[in-house]
Amino acid sequence: MSQVLEDSGRRWAALRTAPRRTVVAELLLCALVASFGLIPLLLVRPDRPVLAVLEALWATLLVAARRYRPVVAVLGVSPLLVGHNIWTLAAVALVVLSATRRIAPTRRAWQVVGAACAAVAPLTVVRVAPRWEDLPVELAGNAVSVVLLLLLPALAGTLLGRRRLLVNLLRERNSYLEQARSLSVSTARLEERNRIAGEMHDLLGHRLSLISVHAGALELAAGRQAPPLAGQAELLRTTAGTAMEELREILGVLRHTEPADGSVSDRGTRADITALVTESRRTGGAIELDWSVADSAVLGDRTRQAIHRVVREGLTNVLKHASGASTRVEVRSAGGGTEVSVTNGVPRTDGHSQGGTRSGLAGLQERISLLGGAFEAGAVPGGGFRVAAWLPPHTPTPAQEHTRAYVPVPAGTAAGQKGQPGQGGSRSPLSDEILTWPRVLGAGCAAVLVVLPTVGYLVFLLLAASLG
Template sequence: MRSARAVRSLRREAVAGWAAVRHAPRRTVAAEALGCLLTAALGLIPLLLVRPDRPVLAVLEALYTVLLVPLRRYRPVLAMLGTGPLLVGPNVWVLAVVPLIVLPAARRIAPPRRAWHAVWAACAVTLVLTLAASPFRPGAWAREPAENGVSAVLLVLLPAFAGILLGRRRPLVSLLRERNAYLEQARSLTAAAARLEERTRIAGEMHDLLGHRLSLISVHAGALELAAARQAPPLAGQAELLRTTAGTAMEELRDILGLLRREDTAVPVPEPEGDRGTHEDITALVAESRRAGVTVELDWTLPGTAEPSPRTRQSVHRVVREGLTNVLKHASGAPTRVEVRGGSGRVEVSVTNEAPRPGHHQGTGSRSGLAGLEERIALLGGSFTAGPLRDGGFRLAAVLPYRPHAITPAVPPPAAKPASATGPSSAMNGLVGGAPGALRGGGTPPAGTRPPLSDEVLTWPRVLGAGCAATLVILPTVTFLIVLLTIAALR
């Protein structure tokens, strides 16, 4: 009955082992096969040069060691227990493989208490086999227990201690990386929430201040247009221009407020309107400036077959509008020339005005419009220049590509799994409030993330100390093996 159970158990182990080999990565299988071949070579080839006292048992021990090499990965406890007979066998060359079996096996056994139990059990197996073999060897009662005891300490205990340290360091490093990703995600979400809140506040201020003023201007301009149509017909056109300009400004303000209230990654920025930057659009801008009292000439030599992108046409519109606005503010009445040319995949646009009339009061400006325009054109890969001329005039020019490169966002999305997949508000629970407990395991973590562990297990001294201690533990083992193998070779 027991033999049948043993056969069934062995069959299950064989089936499980074959399944593990089939599902393992090819790189792992190749590495294990290479390790088995090197172990067999290390245990068998020296036997041809230095003949042992019991050659058959030495060969069987080498083959037994080969079986322990893959077993350390899938059955680490059995591999740890199986190293006991290697310390008392006649093949001294396989002792070099014992630390390479014990260290990975101890690293894979969890918790550490279970690993230490397996280590002590392997040492007990070594002691029992040593005492059992001592009566058959004359004079081995005192010598062999001492030698095997030293071998157990240096080849089993110290590598097992190093393996346990490395096994504890691996999850610590993994948890440290997870904590770093968690904090980076929290920082990105906090910055995004603060950015959206500030943009919403700016949008509200602009709506309350500029929207109210533009609405008043539009209402008064409508009343002025009606009054001018009855009392001063020549001024009706100017009043109509004032009213339509105020209405256009109100529509553009609403578009800007809509963009400010949108989240960066939630809603894509719409493309500019298709009629911006066309010949009709620029002609309309020039006509408005003429009605305002500016002498403007338009030189449009852009080929009809040219198809600039919507962003390029939007920038052309902005350059011309900014140039004509500056002429109205600082050089009203000065002759002005608007040029739009194309060729070689680029669009050249310029607004040049002559010196203002003597006695004309020039308005003061902060050059913020020019700075914003320069930044916009730089993002599209173009060039922008603006400055006074020698004759007292002013020139504003830009060179734009037909197909500008894509604009990269200023803040990249977080690399970790986005918690905003369930909504920005739910993802920011416990993170935006500024409570330290939200990042130290207290409170409810955002959806899609794991709660961070205690800071006590995620300290760099512990992580680095585990590796340093493991290195110091392995050095005596390597030294002992070198001395032991040297003595065996000299015999």
Template sequence: MSQVLGRTWRAVVRETRTGRAALRATPRRTVIAEATASLLVAAIGLLPLLAVHPDRPLPAVLEGCWAALLVPVRRRWPVLAVLGTAPLLVGHNVWTLVAIPLIVLSATRDITPSRRAWRAVLVTGALALSLAALAGVREAPTLLLELAGRVVSVLLLLVLPALSGTLLGRRRPLVRLLRERNAYLEQARSLTAAAARMEERARIAGEMHDLLGHRLSLISVHAGALEITAARQAPPLAGQAELLRTTAGSAMNELREILDVLRSEELTTQSPEGNRGTREDIAELVAESRKAGVTVELTWAGPDTPDAGPRTRQAVHRVVREALTNVLKHAAGAPTLVEVRHADGRIEVSVTNEAPRVTGHPLAGNQSGLAGLDERVRLLGGSFVAGLVPKGGFRVAARLPSVPAGTVAFPEQADPTSPPAALLPVGSPRSGAPSPDAVHAEVYAPLSAEALTWPRLLGAGCVAALVVLPTVIFLVVFLAIAVLRPTGN
């Protein structure tokens, strides 16, 4: 006997230590939820006793506390929680009947295999009927009627919730399998798309190298020969020939940079374009434009941009270069002002030119460069505006975050540097550029892995709800009778 008691005591101590470790490992949110559920069950089982006095108050209070205790027990010992509902089925506190279906449903959902859960339900039902028979021996004439009522209670409060819980428990492995399969398919789709994208980018890079590299090399060689000849025979033209040669060399370097970007996933600070968008880089662009005949000035407010994101600095470089190129093509000789402001985690850049003083024949264009700038800036979470100014000039302005967020944002178009009210945004009828809606493709959020499992979860939930619907109706009617019976007396 002493050995049995010793083994039992050691098992209890071991289980207590295991339970404490499990409690420490349980997330705080789960602990709070379980404590709240226990307090709610205790309130449901005890507070109505103050208004509707039972025949035996002490057992009724003990049953309410027992029901509250079964709530946390069902998580670690679900079989014991199901067995513990037997006294509640034959008790004197009718309000604890509300907690029985919830405890049984939640506990049987965690019991595997399902036959183990049904064995626990069978034992609990037999125990409840046995307790009811023992309690009704003194009233033999009504014993059969009492047992019939207990059988109905066991069926509605124990068997049907257990059936609902086992249905939900069987769905769990299937849902887990479907979720893993969905994750695998999504990953395979992403890898396939990435491989196809890299293959297409490599093909484009090869085509650009083959088609443009040879032409630019020829231009550079002939420009070098022209520079030597001009230095001997026409010294005034030597500067223009030198500009042609250096421009061809710069174009060749930029072509190599673009090919490197196409062959890689993303622009990094170690790439050749890592120093783009700094104050020195913008000053070089302004100096090159001056050599080409553009009267341009640069004003820079705030610190330099070496700590800004490489994509942001690349966008600043592209905005200034595209704007100065447009000035050279469409407004040759017009005074131009390049303004850059760097403060409060944002970079504001604008290029404004006056109306051309000499009427010429500007080169034709479709404003695809401005549309590309608009798309580039908005993908970084910034805003872009380009249009006419009241006195006949043109202005290109962009506002960019120093470090763009990881998510793609499409903010509303805003005026980055408070331009005049007459400034026409890209996409207006007078500007002739495509609207942002026509430039940007519609972007949809990726589908969650739950997209294919939610229908099954919904189906399981509907079946479980239909199974326990008679239980809910029975509880409502039974509690209504319990409340109205003292009033009727």
């Protein structure tokens, strides 16, 4: 009893969660079957109108139950084969064809169909009990109806059911291969990133360590012998230390490890941008900062990191190509997001800039576009240069940027009974001898050919009823 209640609850939940399109299609189909079984009774009055109306309503219920109670639906078509309403025979073929493709395994479907066929004989005897002389004719006619309206649609339904399994197996195999390919690509990418991280650590790490050590010695010597140069030596040492920390951060990103605590959380804040501007002023530049973003504004880590990168790239370009030029750094709220810009004027003296490769600007543009923002860089009227970016209020996470979630197509009801194939991707792909599209298409074509005699028989019966 508890199993029945549990099964009923599960089916009711599936019915409630069915797509709206499916529900609308089922309601329209039930209304069409009811109309097809009732409206002709107004034109051609049957011998027993009450039974004919009940049969039409019963056919409508079977059509509605064929998706969630296929066994009951197949067994319930037997009374319609011996009934008084000939217009419901079209619903018989529809119910059998649709229900048998949902019954698994195929042997069970044929057992249900056999039980429905066996029930036709006693029902025929009950119907013609007062007229025994008509029994042979009725049995022969119902036998033909059983073959054409039960057996042939059941054969087509089982073929379509097997086709459904093949399609699900194809989807499962495609899911497995796609996940295997994705894992191979991820593994190869991780190995390459680790190799690059190792090369960067071995080459750059050693050089930056030497620069930091010599800058420290130079700072001590300058403090004793040339105090005016001590500040520049200290700047060189702190810059080398900062470069080393940033190198470690980049290596951590390449190796897919989490950055150290506080290495990213302070990036892009007002204090961080102020420190960048102050550090650049120590080189002799006239740099102003205009920070108008409210302190209560919530900026994501990636937004703040992008602000840091834009400001740092802009100030670096000023120091390289327009040393001494007046510069203005602005960070403000605009358009629901955050706008950051670095604008410099014409340098006071002719510099010795040899130009650049614009690789830093290209990298910035790619970073901002990944965050869904806008980036521009170019000359301003009257001389000078401007680097600006607009960042949206919410930026995607790194996982959303660099990965694509792959959701394999779940297997069908029958195929999903063993291990839920197509969801875990842990099963090996099945043999190509089984999973072939010609077999899938052949099952569908065979099912269509099987039901052609059924369609012809129904057309003949309905035309005879209309003319009679």
